[in-house]
Amino acid sequence: MKKRHFKVVGFALAVLMILSVALVGCGNVDSPVQTPAAAPDGGTADTGTAAASAAEGTWQWGDPAWEAAVRAKVEGKTFKIGFTPPAASEFYDIIMHGAYTMMNELHDRFGVNFEFEFVAPSEHDAVESQVSTIENWATKEFDAVLVCTAGDFDSMNAVYEKATAAGTAVYLFNMPAELWDVDSIKATSVISYDNARQSGYLVGQYAAEKLGGEGKILFISGNDGHWTTSRREGFMEAVSEYPGLTIVGEQRGEYVRDAGMAAAENLLQANPDVDFIYGENEEMAQGAVQAVQAMGLKMWDGNEGIIVVGADGLKSGFEQIRSGGLTATVDVGSVDQGREAIKAIFMHELLGYSIDKVINVPTILVDSENVDVPEAYVDWALATTENYK
C-alpha cells in the first residue's frame, strides 16, 4: 500500500526525496514512477518526449539490463485487452485514460503492442449485455478483459470462469471486493479501492473533523447496489464513532443531479438546520449544493455554513471545489485503477509475476486545500492519447 501512496504523491509533487524512498523501499520491479523531469512534459504524453525518455533510460523502473531483458521477452508481441465498464461516463473515461497512460509507457519502453477495445452497455444495470460482451471477447481470443459491472461476483463468476478457461484472463476494476470472500472471486485480480474504508469512511471522518464531532447530517444515497452498500457501511461506521453526529435524513438521489437536487430540496425543507450533506457521488452532491443555494442557505466558507461532500474525483468536481460550489470529494483513484490494472496484466500475463487477488489503489479526500494534486493527475491522464500500437 505504502509504495503506491509514494507513487502518486511522488509523481504529482515531483518531490525527489519521496521518490528515492519509494525506489529504495519498493525495489526495482514494482514502482513505475516517472521521473520528475518526465512528469511536466510527459504530462501531455507527447510520443516524442515519452519515447525519448524511455530511450534515455529515464523511466524509474528497473535498471537497463532488466529493461533489456523485459524488452527481449515482450517486444513485438501484441496483447488484446477488452475494457467494459457498466456505463459510458466521465468517471470510466478517466479510468480508461489511466489505462492508456500505462499502455503507452509499456509500449514505449518494451516494444509491446496493445489492442484495446471498449464496450459499455447502454443501460447501467444491463449486466447480461456485459456477459455477452465478455463471451464475445473470449471467443475472439482476447488475452485479457477488464470488467466493472453492476452484477455482483456471485452472478458473474460463471462467465469469469468460462472466459478464463477459454484463455481470456479476467481482471476486475472499481469493484468493492471488500464485500466478498476473496476466495469466492473467480477473476484473476480485482484492481479497485475499498469503498467502505477508502471512501465512505473518509467522508465520515471529514464530517467529524470539520464539525468537531457534533452536527446534523443529510445523506443522499445512490441506487441500491454493491457500491452504495459498501460506501454507506464505511460512512456509517465513521459517523457512529461520534455520538454527537446524527443523520437526520436519508433519501435516494439515483446518482444523477436532478434527483439529487430534488432529494436535497425536500430534505432541507424538513431540516434547514443541517451542517453536512453527503452525496454519494459528485453529481448528486452538486445537485445538493444547488438546492442549498436555491434555498438561500449558506455554503461552507471554511468556518460556517453547510458542508457538502461527494465522491468520484471528476474534473467537474475539482472545478466546483475550486469555485466553492462543492466543499470536498473523495478521489477514488480512477487514474491509478486504469494504470495498475494494465500493469497487473503486464506483470502477470506477460512476465509471469504473481499478483495479489485484490489490489487497492490510493484514494484521497479532496478539498480546496489539496485539490491541485489530484486534479493535475486526472488532467494528465485525460490529456493522454492512445499510442500503444
Place this chain on the structure above:
Amino acid sequence: MKNNEMTAPLAVKAKKKIDRQLLGLLIFVIAMMVVMSFLSDSFLSVSNLTNVFRQSVFIMLLGFGMTFVLTTGGIDLSVGVMLALSGGMSGWLLSMNVNIVPAVIAGVLVGLLVGAGNGLMITKLRITPFIATLATMSIGRGVMYVWTNSIPFRNYMVGGFRFIGQGDIFGLQFPIVIAIVAFVILQFVYRCTAFGRHVTAYGSNEESARVSGINTDKLLIKVYALSGLMAAIAGITLASRLETVHPEMGKGYELDAIAAAIIGGTSLSGGKGTLVGTVLGAFIIYLISNALNLLNVDPDWETIVKGIIILIVVAVEFLSHRNKKE
C-alpha cells in the same frame, strides 16, 4: 373548466369522466395536504409547495406535449431524449461562446425538428408511434454519448441563461412561469382551436377524421413536433437549472410524463385528454416524493409507496366510474 369544454362537442361523454377524475385528484391532493400537515411542520409551507411545483415543471412540460400525443392515440417515448438533445445543443453552443439568443433558438429547433421527424416516420413510413419514438429514443441517447464523449457539457452558464432556470419574476421562479404560460397557451390551443379539435377527433376515430377532410398526416406531424417543442423548452430550462448537460439527462422522464398525463385522466387509447389533469398528475408525482422525503421514509420503500399511490389514484377513478354505470 366547464365553459372551456363547451367548445369540444366531440367529447361530451369524455368530459364528464374527466371532470370526475379531476375532482378525484383534487380531493386526493387536499386529503394528502391535510394528513401531511399533521405529520410534518414543513410540508404546508409556501416555500415547500412552490419547490414541489418547481420540481414537477419539467415533467409537466413534457406531459403537456404528451397529452396531445396520447389524445391522438399515439405515444412519444423520445421526450426524455429530445429534452437532452435540446438542452445539450443550447449548452454546447453557449460553451463555445455563442450568444444566448441563437443558442436557445437552436435548442428549440432541435426539439422541433426531432419531433417533426417522429411525425414524418409515423405518417410517411407508417411506423407505429411506439416503435418510431422508441427508435428516436435509442438513436438520440447514442448521439448524446457520442456528442458529449460521455463527459457532461458544462461551463456554459452566462447571466441571461442562468435566469431561465434559476431566475425569479415577481417572486415566482422562472421555470414555474414558463409552465404557467405554456399551460395557458396550450389549454387555449387544445380547447379553442381547430387544431385542438382535430387532435381529439383523430384520437376518437381516425377514419372519420380522415373522411371529414382533416389532413391527418399534417396533423400528426404537428402534434409530434409540438411534443418535441415542449421537450426542448423543458430541456433548455433544465440545462440552465442544473448548470450541466449530462448525456443521460432526462432518462426515464418519458415514463413520468406519460404517468402524469394518465393520472390526470388522459386516455392511453386516445380521444380524450386534459391539460389540467396533466398539471395535477405531474404535481402529485412530486408531491408524493416530497411527502415521503419529509417523513424520511426509507428510500427502499419510497418507490413502492409511490407506485401503490399511483395505482390507487387511477383505480379509484376507474371503479367509481364503473359503479355509476351500473
